[in-house]
Amino acid sequence: MKFNLKFIIGTLVVSLIVVPVIFNFLFIWESGWSRGETGDWFTLYGNIFGGLIGGFFTYLALLLTFKEQNETKKKEMRPRIDIPHQTIEFIDSGDQLNYKPIVIELNNIGGSLAKNIECSLSLPNYDKVLTALENAKNHLKIDFLQAKTAHIDEISDIEVEGKKSVQLIVRDDKGNYKTSLGSVYKNYESEFIGTCIPLVLNHEAQTQYILENSVSYWVNYIAQNRHYTAGRFNKDELFNFNLEVKYSSDEYGDFIDRFNLEWEFIGIWAGEESQMKFKYVLKSKKANTQAS
Numbered sequence: 001m002k003f004n005l006k007f008i009i010g011t012l013v014v015s016l017i018v019v020p021v022i023f024n025f026l027f028i029w030e031s032g033w034s035r036g037e038t039g040d041w042f043t044l045y046g047n048i049f050g051g052l053i054g055g056f057f058t059y060l061a062l063l064l065t066f067k068e069q070n071e072t073k074k075k076e077m078r079p080r081i082d083i084p085h086q087t088i089e090f091i092d093s094g095d096q097l098n099y100k101p102i103v104i105e106l107n108n109i110g111g112s113l114a115k116n117i118e119c120s121l122s123l124p125n126y127d128k129v130l131t132a133l134e135n136a137k138n139h140l141k142i143d144f145l146q147a148k149t150a151h152i153d154e155i156s157d158i159e160v161e162g163k164k165s166v167q168l169i170v171r172d173d174k175g176n177y178k179t180s181l182g183s184v185y186k187n188y189e190s191e192f193i194g195t196c197i198p199l200v201l202n203h204e205a206q207t208q209y210i211l212e213n214s215v216s217y218w219v220n221y222i223a224q225n226r227h228y229t230a231g232r233f234n235k236d237e238l239f240n241f242n243l244e245v246k247y248s249s250d251e252y253g254d255f256i257d258r259f260n261l262e263w264e265f266i267g268i269w270a271g272e273e274s275q276m277k278f279k280y281v282l283k284s285k286k287a288n289t290q291a292s
Helices: 002-028 038-077 126-135 213-225
Strands: 086-091 103-108 114-122 142-149 163-171 177-184 191-196 207-210 241-249 253-270 276-291
Touching: 002 038, 086 213, 103 114, 103 191, 103 241, 114 207, 126 142, 163 213, 177 213, 191 207, 213 276
Parallel strands: none
Antiparallel strands: 086 276, 103 207, 114 191, 114 241, 142 163, 163 177, 241 253, 253 276
16 A cells, blocks of 8 residues: 555656646747647647546546455454354252353354464453352352462562452351352453364354353352242342453454353253253353454
8 A cells, every 4th residue: 555655646746746847838838849739739638637537536446446345355254253142051960069161152253264262251240249149148058268369489468469269168058068169250361272263164163161160160059059039039149251352363463352241041941850950041242353
């Protein structure tokens, strides 16, 4: 585009300034160099100028068309990460507390390879969830343990620099300690996922982001033990997720997509061996897309 801009400016200067000045000197003033009638020269150069101006605007229109086509091709062919709505079942585990990790599917719905995918998780309603669970802890048979963790060799003041977290303690019917479901933080470090080819080339080419174990444990336990009766169901008891997805393309550069993921309860079903299945939809909404 730099070369094209210089060419356009040069064409305008020559056509609208240099040529008229020379024409004025040769044919209107008495330079003694012109031959023939002045009107004939006006006609000749009028035709030339008309052709130049028409050609210039045609060239400009082609440039704009090519630019628009390139932008359209880039949008169609660049990698694009999408997170579809996902149905997730939580199967009653009884006293086993043996939970499967929660897996979030990522699809590349673009036209080229998404490379170096990294995901960063944050919990936007972290404080609201803790408050809701605190109010329901007798029914849920849980308790909280405030904690701070830190790398001692990297910091000078653990109390100031420590990373705050809350550990969820599960108790039995008598209130005795049963197990810990681990600590959950507001924000998590980015995790490398890998690459993902476009779905147009392979419809089974999804990649996956697996939630941190403690986050999965908390969500599983709460989903299986919360109130589901009308008037007592509290939608604030489950974590929502913000997921930032970074990825790159050799041809089209680097991209960042941000998604808001929220739970919606859809029902309870009886499964095998009389196990209850608590079904939810993890709804996804893209917050914004950034290219660099």
